[in-house]
Amino acid sequence: MSKVHIQFYFYFVAFLLTFGFAIVAGTVHLNLITILLGAFIGILNANGNIQMSKAFEKGPASLTSPLVGTNIIFPILCAGVVFHEHISLIQWVGILIMLGSAMAIQYSSDNKGRINYFPWMMRVGLAIFSFGLLGILMKTSSYLQINSLDILIAMYGGGSVYLAICSMYKKEKWQRSEANIGSIVGFISILGYSSYFYALKTGTASIVFPIVSLNCLVVVLAGVLLYKEKLKRYQMIGVFTALLGIIFTKI
Known part of the structure; x- marks a missing residue:
């Protein structure tokens, strides 16, 4: 199924x-600021997902996810430098532990297939830039x-237009199953991003960002429970x- 079509539907x-x-x-x-800001967020999220999926096709999957996951460093630094959030030393330790954990969980020791390094690095770089911004x-x-x-409306509207243009450019065949999956993801996305924005408004962004990056835990646990996958030792760690x-950031 087309990743662009699924994203468009959702x-x-x-x-x-x-x-x-x-x-x-x-x-x-x-208003104009809300529309532009929200649409840009939607376009960046859609483009980040597209670039990451293309990076998986071009290079080692074992490194793609953890490398793209480092994008969270940029908004964390921005929250501290630009928005002057105060983070204690022990909270910084917790943040660094969570970032390292997210990369370790997503890392895979399997490294099969031919690697086209320059296109792969370019896709990874674009994904990091998109998600970081x-x-x-x-x-x-x-x-x-x-x-x-209002931000969500502009975000989903701007992303829809961007993905519609991408789909016309790629000219992939449309399938009914893409609409079904995309619709389900759309419901989940509203819940997820609504909670994300609420957390950023009411909490400390420097702590919220690394905690949200641990969404990979859901995927790992789903793989264990639904698909009977076995966790590697480093993933358990x-x-x-x-x-x-998380405990360190709450102290």
Whole structure:
């Protein structure tokens, strides 16, 4: 199935749901800054996913996920330097532990297939840039006290337009199954990003970002429970150190 088509469906369904809810509730307060900021966030997220999927095709999967995961360093540094968030030394230790844990969990010792290094590094670099800038803009929107629902509407709307253009360029065959999966992901995405924005508004972004990066734990546990996969020893260590990192940030 086309990754672009699945993303388009989930963006479009999420846009219809958020915009429809805002119309019914009478809470639409879109302005130029909100539209531009939200649309840019949506485009960066969609492009980051596309670049990461292409990086998997070009190079070693064992390194792609943990390398792309390092993008979270940029919004963390931005939150500290630009937005002057105070992080204690022990919290910094927790942040570094969580970042290391996320990379260890996603790392795979299997390294099969031919590696085309230059295209792979270019795709990885673009994915890191997209996701890193995305995090900075999300923090910016919460700093400006922009309504999360307005940002989500602009984000899903802008992403839908971008992905529609990408799909016309790629000219891939459309499938019904893509719409089904995309619609489900759209529902989940609304819940996830709504919680993400709320956490950034009410919590410390430098701690929120690394905690959210541990979403890989869900994938790992699903692989164990649903697909009977076995965790490697370093992944088990990563899971336990991730929990330790969270505890450190709460001290």
